[in-house]
Amino acid sequence: TQLLEQSPQFLSIQEGENLTVYCNSSSVFSSLQWYRQEPGEGPVLLVTVVTGGEVKKLKRLTFQFGDARKDSSLHITAAQPGDTGLYLCAGEYGGSQGNLIFGKGTKLSVKP
Amino acid sequence: GAVVSQHPSWVICKSGTSVKIECRSLDFQATTMFWYRQFPKQSLMLMATSNEGSKATYEQGVEKDKFLINHASLTLSTLTVTSAHPEDSSFYICSARADRENGYTFGSGTRLTVV
Numbered sequence: 001t002q003l004l005e006q007s008p009q010f011l012s013i014q015e016g017e018n019l020t021v022y023c024n025s026s027s028v029f030s031s032l033q034w035y036r037q038e039p040g041e042g043p044v045l046l047v048t049v050v051t052g053g054e055v056k057k058l059k060r061l062t063f064q065f066g067d068a069r070k071d072s073s074l075h076i077t078a079a080q081p082g083d084t085g086l087y088l089c090a091g092e093y094g095g096s097q098g099n100l101i102f103g104k105g106t107k108l109s110v111k112p
Numbered sequence: 113g114a115v116v117s118q119h120p121s122w123v124i125c126k127s128g129t130s131v132k133i134e135c136r137s138l139d140f141q142a143t144t145m146f147w148y149r150q151f152p153k154q155s156l157m158l159m160a161t162s163n164e165g166s167k168a169t170y171e172q173g174v175e176k177d178k179f180l181i182n183h184a185s186l187t188l189s190t191l192t193v194t195s196a197h198p199e200d201s202s203f204y205i206c207s208a209r210a211d212r213e214n215g216y217t218f219g220s221g222t223r224l225t226v227v
Contacts, residue, residue, distance in 0.1 A: 033215040042118070042205045042218035043156070088155060090216075100146070100207075100216060104155045 003027070004091050006103025013079055014111055021074040021106045023089035032065055032072045033100070035088045043088055046074075079110045114140050114210035118219025125196055125226055133191045133222045135206030141186035142208035146216070147179075150203040162189040162206075196226040 004025045013019055023032065031050045035043035047056050049065035049072060056063045060083075062075040076083055089103040115138040125131050135145055143164045148156040160181055161169040168181035178200075180192040193200055203223050207216040 031215075035215075035218075040203075040221065040223065042116075042207075042221045045215040045217070048215040099161070100158065102155045102157075 004089060004101050004103045006089050006106060008106060009104060010107050010109075012109040012111065015080055016078050017110075019076050019079055019108070021087055021089075021108075022071070023073070023091070023103050024071045025091060026070065027091070027093065028069050029091035029093055030069075031092045032069070033090045033092065034063055034072070034074055035090060037086045037088060037105070039086075046087075076108075079108075081110045081112050084108055084110050114208075114217040116206065116208055116217045116219045118206055118222055120222060121220060122223040123225070125224070127197055127226055128195055130192055130194045131196055131224060133193075133204055133206075133224075135189045135191070135208070135219050137187045137208050137210075137217075140208075140210040142189075142210075143186060145183060145189040145206055145208045147181065147189075147191050148205045148207065150205060150221075152203075156205060159191075162191075164189075193224065196224070198226045200224065201226045 006023045031048055033048045034046045037043040047063045052067045052069045054065045060077045064073045087106045090100045092100055117136045117138050119134045145162040147159045149159050150156045158171050159174045162181045162183040164183045164186055170176045183189040203221050205221045207218045209216045
């Protein structure tokens with residue numbers, strides 16, 4: 001059974017601070033995806049990382065996939081109140097159809 | 113980009129009745145769609161994989177007779193919660209993927225409340 005542990009579960013910081021969210025597993029994933037979810041809505045894809053060691057940047061967000069494709073991190077620089085939300089990592093495993101397993105999420109609150 | 117439309121966005125029903133939720137891929141064909149359930153303050157849990165033209169694959173612990181899935185076309189999958197009870201109240205979300213280069217696109221979710 002694949003498990004994806006995401007930490008921290010809750011994070012409350014001041015505007016301008018940096019933060020890092022981690023996702024770890026003992027399983028190897030074919031890809032790892034990061035989503036952001038607003039209350040009452042479905043998750044929205046932020047990024048997909050596929051190659052071990054891959055780093056992707058999306059404005060102030062930096063995503064990294066571990067060399068062994070078992071872990072990933074999301075780093076936000078100079079957080080803003082607009083970054084507030086639920087961040088979910090999801091690992092894809094399996095064959096051609098693919099399956100996603102989600103971490104429990106990180107609820108981020110950025111105070112002005 | 114790929115768009116998945118889910119309807120209704122919320123529904124309130126009486127205990128014992130059935131509720132159908134629709135998931136449509138608007139600008140791509142999806143041979144496979146996925147149904148998730150999310151309880152308050154929890155992450156998404158995969159319920160079943162919906163396969164066009166064949167039976168759905170259910171995750172362990174999910175009752176196939178209670179959560180009926182039909183994927184009759186390449187753009188539509190439906191989830192019917194039969195004989196709903198208050199414990200079925202949850203946020204149900206579907207997803208699909210347009211191609212392997214991209215991640216999954218999720219519907220906006222359906223908030224089901226059984227009273």
